[in-house]
Amino acid sequence: MPASAGTAVVRPTFDQVYQETFAFVWRTVRRLGVADSAVDDVTQEVFVTVHRRLAEFEGRCAIKTWVFSIVMRVVQNYRRSRRRKGAAQPITSTVVDPEILADNRLDPHEQASRAQAGRILHKLLAELDEEKASVFVLAELEGMTVPAIADAVGANVNTVYSRLRAARKQFEVALERLQAEEVNRNG
Amino acid sequence: MDDLNPRTRALLDAARGFDDPTNEDQERVHSAVLLRIGGAAAIGTAAITAAKTSSAAASAAPLIASGVTTTTIFSGLVAKVGVAVVLAGAVASGAYVALRPAHRIEAPVVAIAPTANPIAEVAPPAPAAAPAPAADPEPAAVDANDLPTDDAKPSPSRSARAHSPSLEGEMKLLRSADAALRRGDSASALAALNRHAQLYPSGELSQEREGMRAIALCAGGNLSQGQSSAQRFLAHAAKSPLASRIRSACSLGE
Numbered sequence: 001m002p003a004s005a006g007t008a009v010v011r012p013t014f015d016q017v018y019q020e021t022f023a024f025v026w027r028t029v030r031r032l033g034v035a036d037s038a039v040d041d042v043t044q045e046v047f048v049t050v051h052r053r054l055a056e057f058e059g060r061c062a063i064k065t066w067v068f069s070i071v072m073r074v075v076q077n078y079r080r081s082r083r084r085k086g087a088a089q090p091i092t093s094t095v096v097d098p099e100i101l102a103d104n105r106l107d108p109h110e111q112a113s114r115a116q117a118g119r120i121l122h123k124l125l126a127e128l129d130e131e132k133a134s135v136f137v138l139a140e141l142e143g144m145t146v147p148a149i150a151d152a153v154g155a156n157v158n159t160v161y162s163r164l165r166a167a168r169k170q171f172e173v174a175l176e177r178l179q180a181e182e183v184n185r186n187g
Numbered sequence: 188m189d190d191l192n193p194r195t196r197a198l199l200d201a202a203r204g205f206d207d208p209t210n211e212d213q214e215r216v217h218s219a220v221l222l223r224i225g226g227a228a229a230i231g232t233a234a235i236t237a238a239k240t241s242s243a244a245a246s247a248a249p250l251i252a253s254g255v256t257t258t259t260i261f262s263g264l265v266a267k268v269g270v271a272v273v274l275a276g277a278v279a280s281g282a283y284v285a286l287r288p289a290h291r292i293e294a295p296v297v298a299i300a301p302t303a304n305p306i307a308e309v310a311p312p313a314p315a316a317a318p319a320p321a322a323d324p325e326p327a328a329v330d331a332n333d334l335p336t337d338d339a340k341p342s343p344s345r346s347a348r349a350h351s352p353s354l355e356g357e358m359k360l361l362r363s364a365d366a367a368l369r370r371g372d373s374a375s376a377l378a379a380l381n382r383h384a385q386l387y388p389s390g391e392l393s394q395e396r397e398g399m400r401a402i403a404l405c406a407g408g409n410l411s412q413g414q415s416s417a418q419r420f421l422a423h424a425a426k427s428p429l430a431s432r433i434r435s436a437c438s439l440g441e
Contacts, residue, residue, distance in 0.1 A: 043216050121205070
């Protein structure tokens with residue numbers, strides 16, 4: 001909802017923003033490595049911040065884009081607090097059951113159930129750094145355009161293209177490695 | 188731009204929907220967020236909407252004009268929920284996970300001490316911009332380091348599920364009454380409050396119910412009955428966070 005010159009910003013209400021973006025926020029929080037046990041808290045924090053800052057939304061980008069910038073900041077805070085705590089456990093609590101890949105090693109993903117594929121997805125996303133994981137999730141899973149992602153992450157378009165290329169490559173390599181490991185383990 | 192290889196694409200396609208929330212997730216988080224932001228959300232969005240759209244202005248204006256804001260209602264409600272949960276935790280120490288929402292919830296809105304006479308101890312509602320320090324009666328059941336930090340405050344969340352079913356039911360009805368008040372629909376507000384009285388005659392939030400009833404009656408134009416309700420409420424809860432709003436809505440002096 002771009003603001004045109006000379007007219008007031010038509011700002012959505014908090015409830016409208018919540019209804020429109022809740023599912024996106026929830027999915028993205030999970031995909032950016034927040035442990036299952038903290039997804040509620042982190043998602044709440046995003047919307048409490050949305051509420052506090054809604055008056056600052058000027059309509060220069062889509063609301064989803066604006067909300068993502070908040071998601072990113074809250075997730076970063078979460079990650080920092082985990083690091084301060086010196087968490088020994090992985091950033092994501094999702095653990096891939098070796099059986100999942102072993103059972104389907106001829107064609108791991110096409111045969112995998114959604115849950116199995118989802119767990120593999122989380123594991124591979126956890127191997128990307130925050131910047132790459134963000135652009136990968138927004139581009140490949142949310143279908144956002146690169147210019148919109150650039151707005152959301154506060155980087156220029158070329159940087160986002162570059163991160164996305166790197167993220168795709170790293171993700172694909174990690175998937176191949178995961179498959180190879182499973183084949184070796186069972187083969 | 189390079190595209191993903193087919194195996195990766197197949198994985199992403201297979202995983203689609205895996206991370207989607209359920210309706211329950213959406214409602215649970217919504218309730219928790221509303222508790223944390225208290226009435227500020229309601230009045231904030233009402234004010235913005237009123238300024239921007241004529242239909243919303245039409246419904247919000249009477250409420251604002253009558254001085255009935257939701258901020259205080261929720262302050263009282265949130266405070267009481269905090270107290271209720273603290274008391275529940277004190278009785279059933281084994282279930283002290285319930286304490287976490289209590290002190291988290293009240294933090295942005297009011298300061299409160301766990302006490303057998305909670306209403307008298309409730310501090311006046313603080314502006315949302317200047318949160319009052321919260322009482323912290325027990326260690327949190329969940330490590331605070333698991334939660335977002337900096338200006339991100341920890342939150343009730345999953346622990347909201349630890350509320351007793353009846354408390355959840357009570358809050359749902361009072362929220363519904365509050366939403367109706369915001370629309371300027373005092374008849375629907377009274378219907379929700381009557382339903383609450385029917386289901387939870389001595390519920391944890393029965394005092395708030397009677398305070399809201401006074402506001403609804405006065406806002407709906409039934410001033411004499413509203414003032415009677417208001418006086419009954421103020422006689423034993425003069426220091427409630429609802430008190431000043433009730434006086435304002437019902438044109439009662441200090």
